[in-house]
Amino acid sequence: MTVRTRTVPKRRSLTRRPLGFWLTKLVQYTVLITFALVCIVPLFWVVSTSLKTTGEIARNPLGLPPSPHWENYRQAWVQGRFGKYLRNSIYVTLPIVLVGLALACVAGYGFARFGFPGSGVIFYTFLLGLMIPFQSIMIPLFYILKDIGFIGTYWAMIVPSIALNLPFGIFFMRAFFLGLPRDLADAALIDGCNEFDVFWRVMLPLAGPGVSSLGVFQFMGAWNSFLLPLIYMQKEELRPLVLGLMFYRTRYTQNYPLIMAGAGIVMVPIIIVYVIFQRKFIQGLTAGALRG
Amino acid sequence: MQATSGSALRARTRGNASALRTAAMGYAFVLPAFALYLFFVIYPFFVSIYYSLTKWDGAQPVKQFVGLANYARFLSDRLVWQSLQHNVVWIILGTITPIAIGLFLGILLWSGARGIVFYRTVYFLPVVLSEVVIAIIWNWIYHPLMGALNLLLKGVGLGSLARGWLGDPGTALPALIVAAIWSYYGFCFVVIMAGLQNVNLELVEAATIDGANGWQRVVHVIIPELRHVLTMITAVTLIGGFNVFGIVFVMTQGGPGTATQVIATYMYRKAFQESEVGYGSALAVLMTALSLVASYIFIRLRERGEQ
Numbered sequence: 001m002t003v004r005t006r007t008v009p010k011r012r013s014l015t016r017r018p019l020g021f022w023l024t025k026l027v028q029y030t031v032l033i034t035f036a037l038v039c040i041v042p043l044f045w046v047v048s049t050s051l052k053t054t055g056e057i058a059r060n061p062l063g064l065p066p067s068p069h070w071e072n073y074r075q076a077w078v079q080g081r082f083g084k085y086l087r088n089s090i091y092v093t094l095p096i097v098l099v100g101l102a103l104a105c106v107a108g109y110g111f112a113r114f115g116f117p118g119s120g121v122i123f124y125t126f127l128l129g130l131m132i133p134f135q136s137i138m139i140p141l142f143y144i145l146k147d148i149g150f151i152g153t154y155w156a157m158i159v160p161s162i163a164l165n166l167p168f169g170i171f172f173m174r175a176f177f178l179g180l181p182r183d184l185a186d187a188a189l190i191d192g193c194n195e196f197d198v199f200w201r202v203m204l205p206l207a208g209p210g211v212s213s214l215g216v217f218q219f220m221g222a223w224n225s226f227l228l229p230l231i232y233m234q235k236e237e238l239r240p241l242v243l244g245l246m247f248y249r250t251r252y253t254q255n256y257p258l259i260m261a262g263a264g265i266v267m268v269p270i271i272i273v274y275v276i277f278q279r280k281f282i283q284g285l286t287a288g289a290l291r292g
Numbered sequence: 293m294q295a296t297s298g299s300a301l302r303a304r305t306r307g308n309a310s311a312l313r314t315a316a317m318g319y320a321f322v323l324p325a326f327a328l329y330l331f332f333v334i335y336p337f338f339v340s341i342y343y344s345l346t347k348w349d350g351a352q353p354v355k356q357f358v359g360l361a362n363y364a365r366f367l368s369d370r371l372v373w374q375s376l377q378h379n380v381v382w383i384i385l386g387t388i389t390p391i392a393i394g395l396f397l398g399i400l401l402w403s404g405a406r407g408i409v410f411y412r413t414v415y416f417l418p419v420v421l422s423e424v425v426i427a428i429i430w431n432w433i434y435h436p437l438m439g440a441l442n443l444l445l446k447g448v449g450l451g452s453l454a455r456g457w458l459g460d461p462g463t464a465l466p467a468l469i470v471a472a473i474w475s476y477y478g479f480c481f482v483v484i485m486a487g488l489q490n491v492n493l494e495l496v497e498a499a500t501i502d503g504a505n506g507w508q509r510v511v512h513v514i515i516p517e518l519r520h521v522l523t524m525i526t527a528v529t530l531i532g533g534f535n536v537f538g539i540v541f542v543m544t545q546g547g548p549g550t551a552t553q554v555i556a557t558y559m560y561r562k563a564f565q566e567s568e569v570g571y572g573s574a575l576a577v578l579m580t581a582l583s584l585v586a587s588y589i590f591i592r593l594r595e596r597g598e599q
Contacts, residue, residue, distance in 0.1 A: 028400050035397055036414045039478065042429050043417070045440060049432070061438035103325040110321025114314050122326055129333055131587040133535045135556050136580035139563045139573050140339035141332065143350070163332035166325050195317050224422040226538045231564060242422045246542055249428060256432070263428045267421055274420045278413045285419060286482055290524055 043267070050260035057256055069257070076248075076261035084237070085244030089223060092154055092240060096161045096222040100169060101215055103162065105207065108173025109199050113185065123174075129167030134228065142231055156232040157240070161225065165218050168288065176210035177203060216277075216284030223270070241266055340580075343573035350569045362574035371550060372575070375558045382469055382554065383533035387526055390473045394480025394525075395518075399510060402488045412485065415478030423475075423538030430471035431543055434458050458544055461551035468552055472539055480525055487521030488514075520594075527590035534582050555579050 049057060051068040077083060111123055141160055142151070150156040180203060188202045189195070204211075229243045239247065248262050274281050344362055346355040366372050397415065401408055418426065433440045434457040442454035457467040491514060499513045515522070537556040540546060546553035546561070555575060563572025 028403075028405055032397065032400055032405060032411055035393070035477075036411060038474070039414050039417050042433060042440075042474075046429055046432065057438060062440060062443055103328070107322045107325035110318050114318030114321065116315035116318030116322075119318060119322070122322060125334065126326075126329065129329065131584055132333065132337060132580065133531075133583050135535055135537070135559065136576045136583070137333060137336040137340055139569060139576055140336040140343055142564075144332075144336060144339070159328075160332050163328050166329045166333075170325065199321075220420060224420075226423050227541075227560075230541075231560075242424050245422075245428075246424045249424075249542075256438075259428060260432070263425050267425045270420055270422075271417065274417065275413065278409075278416070281420060282412065282416055282482055285416075286479065286486070289479065290483065290528055 043271070046260050047264050047268070050257055050264045052257055054255065054257060072257045072261040073265065076258045076265060079252075079258070080244065080248040080262050080265075082241065082244060082248075082262070082265050085239050085241045088154075088238060088244075089240040089242075092157045092161075092229075093219060093222040095158050096165070097215055097218045099158075100162045100165045100218050101211060103166060104169025104173045104214065105204060105211060106199070107166070108170045108175075109177050109203060111170065111174045112177035113182075113195075113199075113203075126167045126170050129164075130171065134164060138227070138231060145232060151232060152235055152238070154238065157225070157229050157238075160232070161222055161228065165221065169214055169218070172214055172287070173207065173210060176207050180206050212280060213284040213287055216280055217288030220281075220285060221288070337580075340573050340576050343570055344577045346570045346573075348569045349567040350563075351567070355570070358570065362571050363578075365571065366574070366578070371553060371558060372555075372578075374550060375553045375555045378465055378552065378554045379534055379536070381465060382472070382536055383530055385466070385469050386472050386476070386533055386536075387529045389469075390477040390480045391484075391522065391525060391529070393473070393477040394482075394484045395515075395522075397477075397481050398484040398488055399514065401485065408485075412482060415481045417478065418475040419479045421475065424542050426471060426475045427539055427542035430467075430474070431458065434467055459548055461548050464544055464548060464551045468540055468543055471543065472536070475539075476529075480529075483521060483525050484518065487518045491517040523590070523593055527586070527593075531583050531586045531590070534579055534586065 045062070048064055049061075050072055051065040051070065053069055056066060111119060145151050145156050145160070150159065184206075185198050185203055188198045193201065223240075224242060225240070226242055226246075229238075229240050230246075233239055233243065236247075245262050245266050249259050252258050343355070345357060345359060347358045347361070348355040397411070401411060405411075421429075432438075436442060436454075436456040436459070439457075441457065445451060445454045455463065457463050495513050495517065496509055499509050504512065535556055536554055537560070540552055540554055540557050541560070544552045546557045556579065559572050559575040559579065562568045562575060
């Protein structure tokens with residue numbers, strides 16, 4: 001089919017195609033574009049609303065802002081303390097991702113490279129964690145964190161998140177390291193590297209694509225995490241961005257421009273980063289959510 | 293795994309010093325992560341079971357042991373059953389619909405449309421948004437006076453259907469599920485699209501030659517070819533359906549009344565708002581059990597599929 005259309009001049013192939021073909025195409029693209037609009041229009045509407053005044057919204061809720069009121073964003077940023085919450089999100093997300101990746105790589109490599117007594121039991125214990133939802137441990141974990149003095153500090157979110165991310169991280173990295181040629185590590189060993197050098201200088205650099213996928217997954221998980229900080233980070237000064245947005249919304253229930261500006265502050269940066277790195281995001285998030 | 297620990301064992305019986313070193317190295321790599329995991333995941337998992345056998349308000353120094361009383365209370369607690377029922381509705385609608393949409397869009401694009409990267413990027417966009425943002429977007433769409441949905445209905449002459457979608461007990465739960473589907477169908481689409489890349493084109497062509505129409509090709513050739521992907525995504529969605537929390541909590545808090553209460557929001561209310569830690573823990577154990585059963589069935593299905 002493709003071969004034929006390539007050899008025939010374009011106009012003739014147009015006239016040769018039956019009407020049914022074009023109708024099918026029309027329906028096909030209409031459906032595809034409709035669903036794309038369904039995804040985008042609500043987001044667009046949020047941003048458009050965030051640039052209006054309350055009066056303009058009441059007069060014409062769906063219309064575009066007559067002139068954009070950027071000051072809504074400044075007001076929301078200040079009143080909602082989003083600067084503070086943004087910093088909190090960064091403070092907790094960075095260690096969750098970096099330490100989480102480090103532990104997952106090291107342990108995943110350990111399972112892939114070394115045989116040791118009990119490795120099977122330990123590995124299956126980790127696998128069990130893939131099936132335990134956070135909700136099933138959240139209540140006792142709250143009292144444990146309270147007892148060791150983590151509640152009221154950033155640790156209350158950082159440490160449990162790292163631990164909860166371990167099962168999938170290890171499972172994922174182990175599979176990745178198993179896919180790398182074992183001879184490479186052995187050769188490096190013969191060349192005089194010790195096992196840590198082999199891991200750090202030879203194998204880890206090869207695992208780059210796996211590490212970055214896992215990193216995206218854990219970053220999004222931590223950045224959008226809601227239930228965990230809701231319970232463990234109740235102190236106002238500790239709230240991450242998402243939680244700050246929720247409380248901000250309950251405080252200004254009727255002030256739609258400010259709520260939408262708050263939502264815009266939270267979602268627009270993520271959307272920009274996503275669009276730039278969409279391939280990596282999609283890879284990491286689907287691999288993560290499907291457990292490998 | 294079996295093979296590696298077996299070789300370690302063999303080497304150890306030989307008294308090989310280098311094997312011992314290898315084992316030590318293995319522990320050095322694995323144990324830091326394992327210690328953290330044991331203390332912050334496995335230990336609380338068992339404590340959860342213990343709490344579920346007690347009556348405790350979270351503040352008293354003594355937890356009163358009550359045996360299975362909390363579980364017996366499920367039988368008479370209408371709200372548990374109502375919440376579970378909402379979870380079941382959520383699971384059925386929230387699994388079938390996004391997968392059907394994803395499959396539909398996937399096949400449309402796969403059968404020769406341009407711009408895969410564009411559509412993939414757009415459809416997947418809501419997946420990266422936080423539940424709180426999704427909740428704000430949809431609360432705004434459902435707004436009784438200024439929401440897009442009611443305005444749209446009025447615009448096409450269906451103004452009589454307009455209502456406070458989230459305030460009406462009859463529509464609140466479906467309205468939440470629609471928001472959840474919106475945020476999820478792009479994910480199903482991407483996974484199904486990846487599966488479609490592996491479909492054997494010769495099978496599809498053979499079916500076409502045999503005179504199968506488009507619908508028959510989808511039902512008898514493409515869907516069977518996709519069964520792995522479809523089982524996997526169904527399982528993940530289904531298990532997630534037991535744990536749903538954020539969207540419900542932010543959009544309706546389980547209301548109006550208890551019209552959208554699901555098991556996770558009910559558990560949160562019991563354990564953290566009404567200080568019934570023991571009973572809340574029993575709900576957590578119930579939820580875990582349901583998730584584990586679903587996971588187990590899924591693993592068995594996948595094993596059978598692989599044979």
